[in-house]
Every structure is written in C-alpha cells, then in structure tokens.
Amino acid sequence: MPSLDEAMEAAGAAAFVMYASSADPNFRYLTGFLTGDQMFYIKKPGEAGVLVVPQMEAGRARDEAACGIITRGEAGYFELLEEEQDPTRAAARMVHRLAGGDILVPGNFPLSVARAYEPFGTVTPDSSTLEGMRAVKTPREVGAIRAAQEVTNGVMAFAAEILRHASVAGGDLVHEGAPLTSEGLRREMHCWLLRRGYAAQETIISCGPETAQPHNTGSGTLREHEPILIDVFPRNEATGYYADMSRTFVKGVPSPEVRALYDAVLAAQLLAEGMICPGITGAEVHGAVVDLFAERGFATGAEGFIHSLGHGVGLAIHEDPYLSPRGDVELVPGHVVTVEPGLYYPGTGGVRLEDIGVVTKDGFEVFTNYERTLIL
Amino acid sequence: MPSLDEAMEAAGAAAFVMYASSADPNFRYLTGFLTGDQMFYIKKPGEAGVLVVPQMEAGRARDEAACGIITRGEAGYFELLEEEQDPTRAAARMVHRLAGGDILVPGNFPLSVARAYEPFGTVTPDSSTLEGMRAVKTPREVGAIRAAQEVTNGVMAFAAEILRHASVAGGDLVHEGAPLTSEGLRREMHCWLLRRGYAAQETIISCGPETAQPHNTGSGTLREHEPILIDVFPRNEATGYYADMSRTFVKGVPSPEVRALYDAVLAAQLLAEGMICPGITGAEVHGAVVDLFAERGFATGAEGFIHSLGHGVGLAIHEDPYLSPRGDVELVPGHVVTVEPGLYYPGTGGVRLEDIGVVTKDGFEVFTNYERTLIL
Numbered sequence: 208m209p210s211l212d213e214a215m216e217a218a219g220a221a222a223f224v225m226y227a228s229s230a231d232p233n234f235r236y237l238t239g240f241l242t243g244d245q246m247f248y249i250k251k252p253g254e255a256g257v258l259v260v261p262q263m264e265a266g267r268a269r270d271e272a273a274c275g276i277i278t279r280g281e282a283g284y285f286e287l288l289e290e291e292q293d294p295t296r297a298a299a300r301m302v303h304r305l306a307g308g309d310i311l312v313p314g315n316f317p318l319s320v321a322r323a324y325e326p327f328g329t330v331t332p333d334s335s336t337l338e339g340m341r342a343v344k345t346p347r348e349v350g351a352i353r354a355a356q357e358v359t360n361g362v363m364a365f366a367a368e369i370l371r372h373a374s375v376a377g378g379d380l381v382h383e384g385a386p387l388t389s390e391g392l393r394r395e396m397h398c399w400l401l402r403r404g405y406a407a408q409e410t411i412i413s414c415g416p417e418t419a420q421p422h423n424t425g426s427g428t429l430r431e432h433e434p435i436l437i438d439v440f441p442r443n444e445a446t447g448y449y450a451d452m453s454r455t456f457v458k459g460v461p462s463p464e465v466r467a468l469y470d471a472v473l474a475a476q477l478l479a480e481g482m483i484c485p486g487i488t489g490a491e492v493h494g495a496v497v498d499l500f501a502e503r504g505f506a507t508g509a510e511g512f513i514h515s516l517g518h519g520v521g522l523a524i525h526e527d528p529y530l531s532p533r534g535d536v537e538l539v540p541g542h543v544v545t546v547e548p549g550l551y552y553p554g555t556g557g558v559r560l561e562d563i564g565v566v567t568k569d570g571f572e573v574f575t576n577y578e579r580t581l582i583l
Numbered sequence: 584m585p586s587l588d589e590a591m592e593a594a595g596a597a598a599f600v601m602y603a604s605s606a607d608p609n610f611r612y613l614t615g616f617l618t619g620d621q622m623f624y625i626k627k628p629g630e631a632g633v634l635v636v637p638q639m640e641a642g643r644a645r646d647e648a649a650c651g652i653i654t655r656g657e658a659g660y661f662e663l664l665e666e667e668q669d670p671t672r673a674a675a676r677m678v679h680r681l682a683g684g685d686i687l688v689p690g691n692f693p694l695s696v697a698r699a700y701e702p703f704g705t706v707t708p709d710s711s712t713l714e715g716m717r718a719v720k721t722p723r724e725v726g727a728i729r730a731a732q733e734v735t736n737g738v739m740a741f742a743a744e745i746l747r748h749a750s751v752a753g754g755d756l757v758h759e760g761a762p763l764t765s766e767g768l769r770r771e772m773h774c775w776l777l778r779r780g781y782a783a784q785e786t787i788i789s790c791g792p793e794t795a796q797p798h799n800t801g802s803g804t805l806r807e808h809e810p811i812l813i814d815v816f817p818r819n820e821a822t823g824y825y826a827d828m829s830r831t832f833v834k835g836v837p838s839p840e841v842r843a844l845y846d847a848v849l850a851a852q853l854l855a856e857g858m859i860c861p862g863i864t865g866a867e868v869h870g871a872v873v874d875l876f877a878e879r880g881f882a883t884g885a886e887g888f889i890h891s892l893g894h895g896v897g898l899a900i901h902e903d904p905y906l907s908p909r910g911d912v913e914l915v916p917g918h919v920v921t922v923e924p925g926l927y928y929p930g931t932g933g934v935r936l937e938d939i940g941v942v943t944k945d946g947f948e949v950f951t952n953y954e955r956t957l958i959l
Binding site for chain 1: 606617618619620637638639640642643670671688690691692693694695696697698706708710766770773774777778780782784785795796797798799800820884885889890900901909927929
C-alpha cells in the first residue's frame with residue numbers, strides 16, 4: 208500500500224492537492240479540521256501540508272488542525288481574484304503558487320477546479336492511495352471505533368428493552384400509553400446517543416414488509432409477530448469515527464419462514480467471523496456465505512442475499528476494505544470491517560445481523576457485544 | 584437564469600450527468616432520493632432523468648425518487664465490469680450508453696469519472712445552473728424553510744429559558760445542580776429538536792473569549808457577565824431543508840464594549856432587513872452594513888466584521904445567493920437568505936444576530952420570530 212508521498216513520486220507530481228470540507232473523510236483524515244466549507248489542502252513530499260482558510264477561520268484552524276495553516280489573504284487570493292474576476296481561476300493560480308507544478312489529486316477532485324488548474328500543470332487523479340491508508344487503522348483509530356461500538360451496544364440494548372416491555376393492542380406495540388412507532392423509537396435512540404456524545408442519522412427501524420428492503424428506514428407503528436430490523440451507525444461527535452450494528456427482533460412469535468432466515472443468517476455470521484484473518488480476501492469470505500446460503504436453499508441475487516457481506520468503517524460509514532464479490536484485497540491487521548449477512552424476501556420479510564470488529568494478527572476481534580436474540 | 588435544458592443546449596451536450604449521493608444538495612434537488620452511496624443520474628433534455636441504482640435499492644427508489652429508476656444490472660453494468668475489470672471504466676461505458684454523447688456535468692463532478700468518460704465524449708463542467716435554480720425557492724420550499732425556522736425559534740427560546748433560570752456559583756452557570764456547559768446545553772437542544780423531527784449538528788454555543796472566533800463551537804462551563812453566542816441550523820429530517828439562527832446573550836451584566844458591539848450589530852441587522860428587496864444585490868446590502876459599522880468605529884477585515892452578511896439557505900446550509908462583497912446577483916422573489924451581521928474582537932468577544940427570510944415582490948419577509956434581547 209503506497210503512501211501519499213510514494214503516490215506523488217509515482218505520478219511525477221510536485222504536490223498533492225485536495226479541495227474539500229470535512230464532510231469528505233479524506234479531508235478530515237489529513238487535516239483533522241472540522242469545516243462545512245470547502246478549502247484547499249496542499250501537501251508536498253515529506254511535509255505535513257498546508258490548509259488555506261478564510262481569515263475568519265484562522266484562529267480556530269491554528270488551534271485545531273493537524274497541518275499548517277495560511278489564510279487566503281496570505282496566499283494572495285484576493286489580488287488574484289481582482290485580476291481574474293473569477294473565483295475558480297483565482298483559486299487555481301493561488302494553488303499553483305503553493306504547489307509549484309504538476310499535481311496529484313483525489314479521484315473525487317472537482318472537475319471545474321481541475322480544468323482551471325490545467326494551464327499550470329497536469330492534474331492526475333489518484334486511484335485509491337488515501338482509501339488504502341485509511342483502511343488500515345492505527346491503534347488510536349481502533350480505540351475510537353471500539354469505543355463507538357460500546358455505546359452502540361448500549362443503544363441497541365436500550366431499544367430492545369423498550370420493545371421487550373411494550374404492551375400489545377390489536378397487534379400494535381404500545382409504549383407509555385401510545386403506539387410505539389419507528390419514528391418514536393428512532394428519536395428516543397438518537398437522544399440517548401446524543402447525551403453520550405454520538406450523532407446518529409437515518410437509523411433503520413423497519414417492521415414487517417419494510418424489512419424486505421434492506422435500506423428502508425421504516426415508518427409507522429411497530430407490530431407483534433413481525434420482524435423488526437434495527438440498523439444503527441452512530442458517529443462520535445468529537446473523533447468523527449463511526450460504529451455500525453444491526454439486529455433483527457420479533458416481539459411475539461416469528462413465522463417459521465422468518466425463523467429459518469434468522470437461523471441461516473446467524474450461521475453465516477458465525478462462519479464469516481471465524482474465517483476472517485490476515486491473508487484472506489473479502490471475496491473469499493463473501494463467497495463462503497453465498498455457499499452457506501445456497502446449501503440452505505437461499506439465493507444470492509435479486510432476492511435472498513442481495514448485498515455485500517461487509518464493509519470497512521472509520522471516518523466514513525462505508526469504506527475500504529469490502530467483503531464483497533470484488534473484494535480482492537487481502538485483509539491485514541488493523542482493517543476494521545462489518546460482518547452483516549442478510550436475507551430479504553418480499554412477502555416474508557428480511558433479517559440482518561451485523562457485527563463489527565478488527566482484523567488482528569491471527570484472527571478477528573469482534574467489538575460487538577450484544578446477545579443475538581430473535582424473540583423479545 | 585437558465586434551466587438545465589438550456590444549459591445543455593448551450594453546451595451542445597446530449598445529456599446532463601451527475602455522480603453523487605444525497606449529501607450533495609443538487610442530487611437531492613433533482614432526484615428526491617435519500618442515499619448515502621453515490622449513484623449516477625442521467626438526464627436528457629425534456630426528460631425527468633433516470634437514476635442508476637443497485638438492485639438492493641430498486642424497490643425503495645421506485646417508491647421514493649422523483650425521477651426514473653433503472654438498476655445497474657438493467658443498465659448492463661455487470662457485463663461491462665466483466666469486460667473492463669475496472670469499476671470506473673465500466674461505469675463510464677454504462678453512462679455513455681444512457682447519455683449517448685457529450686455530457687454536461689456539475690462543477691464538482693469527480694475528475695476520475697470525467698477522465699474515464701472522455702474517450703466517449705466531451706465532459707463540460709457547468710458553472711452554476713443548478714445553484715441558480717436552487718437559489719429561487721418554490722412556494723413549497725419556502726414553506727419547508729419557514730416551518731424549519733418556526734421550530735428553530737422554539738429551540739432558541741428553550742435554550743434562553745435554561746440560561747435565564749440558571750443559577751450562578753463562582754461565576755459559573757448552574758442548571759439542575761450541575762455546571763451548565765456548552766456541551767450539555769447543545770445536547771439538550773439537539774434532543775429537543777430530534778423529538779420534533781429535526782437534526783442539528785455542531786450548534787455553536789460559545790462563551791467569553793471563544794465568541795471572538797465566529798465558528799468556534801464552544802466547550803466548557805458557561806459564565807455570567809460574558810457573551811454567550813448561540814448559532815443553530817436544524818434540518819428537517821424528512822424534507823431536507825434547513826433553517827439558521829443566531830442570538831447573543833449575556834447572563835448578568837455585559838461589559839460596555841460588548842453592549843456597544845450588540846447595539847451596532849442590531850442596528851446593522853435592522854438596516855439590512857429594511858433594504859432587501861428585488862433588484863438590490865447582496866454586495867449592496869453587505870456594503871451598507873460595512874458603512875454603518877465604519878461610522879460607529881468598527882472595522883471590516885482581520886477583526887471586527889470578518890465574514891459575509893448572509894447566505895442563501897435551502898437543501899444546503901450555505902448556498903446562493905450570498906450577501907457578500909462579491910454578491911453581484913440581483914435579488915428576486917423566492918431567494919431565501921440569512922441576515923447575520925457580527926463583530927468579533929479578541930479580548931472583548933463577539934456578537935452575532937442572525938435572522939432568515941424570503942425576498943418578496945416588494946421587500947423581505949423575516950421568518951425569524953424571536954426577541955432580540957442581550958441580557959437574560
């Protein structure tokens with residue numbers, strides 16, 4: 208896995224240039240700076256790089272960022288803007304002064320900025336150097352994700368307790384005298400997380416027919432005897448690292464079909480978690496789960512097992528490496544991945560169980576610490 | 584302001600192509616589909632466009648999206664991937680089949696995808712067609728932002744009540760027997776918003792010296808006699824539209840310097856809100872505030888008034904039009920903007936007051952409905 212300096216050398220680039228906000232995990236990884244506005248980051252080989260910030264962000268950036276800071280004014284932006292009368296052309300000239308020649312950029316570098324830079328040097332999109340670097344976590348990063356998962360175990364227990372203690376009226380779950388809805392339970396979970404410094408968005412709490420669509424967020428009153436699928440991926444507000452977890456519950460009695468899905472998904476998860484170790488590829492683990500499902504009569508394709516087995520988690524909720532048919536990267540210690548087999552059948556419903564853990568020198572350490580119980 | 588079809592015609596493009604997730608407001612605006620994963624959207628002139636989704640999203644996308652849907656499989660992606668053995672090249676060929684020739688793309692279109700498409704046709708970055716379209720809100724959009732601001736008025740009142748009823752011990756504010764911190768108040772505000780269907784992130788609750796940095800999120804115990812700056816921008820979880828609001832309070836007695844900042848900022852806000860009407864530019868309104876501050880001895884530059892007067896708000900928290908020195912767009916009915924003069928002096932502190940409203944046919948309708956009170 209090449210470093211950014213090696214990738215620059217291979218591309219014959221004088222500098223690496225990024226134009227992004229901290230919504231971009233690569234930006235947050237390299238600069239450590241939180242900003243909703245896009246900024247240029249320019250790094251030459253052997254240096255920590257420099258972030259070009261508006262004057263109003265200079266004090267905060269000098270306090271918080273993990274790289275050098277200069278203001279747009281110091282970088283000559285406003286004189287260039289006066290000459291060019293076009294923000295993108297002025298920015299390209301400013302970047303050229305700092306970068307000095309041909310540049311390497313992330314694959315998602317904005318085309319408009321690349322075109323404005325081309326008069327000053329070639330612009331080479333990098334394929335995946337930063338993604339490869341981010342995939343292998345440092346011990347500090349592993350600690351942040353483990354801590355996030357500990358809180359996530361807690362919020363799943365909180366949700367399960369509400370389901371367990373709900374009463375039932377006409378098939379609807381009832382909590383504190385009112386119908387227990389997907390929306391209501393989601394908000395209680397999000398508040399619980401917020402109080403502990405975690406932000407969660409679009410937590411899936413789907414029920415019954417909704418569960419057959421793996422990313423259906425869910426809405427309306429939760430029902431007894433139906434699968435209730437909860438998939439929650441909180442992010443620590445300070446560190447920016449995510450955790451990720453799914454469980455499927457039934458309040459009451461599951462149908463034999465849902466029971467069979469659950470048993471197969473659980474067997475698949477245990478198989479996969481036992482296989483993960485350095486040297487195996489994501490495709491091999493995914494393939495073993497496909498085979499297990501096939502042996503039990505469950506298809507892979509338009510229904511049945513319709514998504515990948517897992518994905519990396521870090522500053523992005525989905526990142527390298529992937530446990531998928533095209534996951535040809537050999538796993539190494541420090542890779543943090545989810546293991547989330549699922550089976551989905553319109554008419555029957557869906558079941559997913561998702562754990563997260565880190566590849567160790569001789570196996571896989573699961574961070575998820577929560578019972579696997581279908582029936583509440 | 585050209586439409587997307589007019590921009591395609593001007594560029595000689597066969598189609599408009601976007602590759603984004605709903606984190607990109609342009610994507611959400613055109614497709615109405617919520618997804619964390621990036622997808623291709625291809626629109627030919629006169630058509631609503633088509634979104635290319637993974638199989639697992641097909642059902643949800645057909646239910647929820649405001650455009651046509653085809654799966655990657657239906658678009659031939661997997662055969663192309665087999666041939667190319669490279670996801671980006673395979674995607675470019677798939678897009679070419681659907682787009683049919685030269686393409687117009689947003690300015691932030693990923694460079695790597697543009698390079699992969701170039702063998703099939705020219706790729707022209709659009710300057711700001713979608714941004715101009717999004718800037719002028721429909722009545723439905725105005726209603727969504729007004730509704731968001733109503734809830735935001737409520738959460739500001741909630742926060743002010745907590746400050747008002749806090750006790751003081753050794754200069755620290757105390758709430759329910761414990762020190763009242765920025766972090767604690769932020770979490771209470773975020774839970775209050777969540778229960779009403781709004782998500783807020785990085786709400787600024789800064790105090791004392793922190794307030795001199797306009798985007799300092801704030802941390803630690805809130806203090807009496809110091810400015811407390813609250814800037815909150817909640818987003819409706821269903822509609823995706825934001826509101827935005829700032830107030831500055833003092834619990835106790837402000838210094839004469841802070842009082843003077845407050846009086847000047849309030850005068851600037853009233854002046855600006857009275858000036859906004861169709862035909863005026865953002866630069867003119869910003870300039871009038873610069874002049875008012877100068878008359879009162881407050882500078883514009885590295886300290887004093889160090890940011891723009893305002894910005895558009897919609898599916899993005901910062902969008903066109905801008906009330907700034909370079910805001911040369913004439914305002915028209917349907918533009919929704921903030922008016923947020925602020926003054927910031929290290930050693931003294933900062934004061935900002937931010938309202939939001941819509942340009943009407945003869946003026947400016949302010950949505951913000953909350954007292955402007957310095958002293959709580």
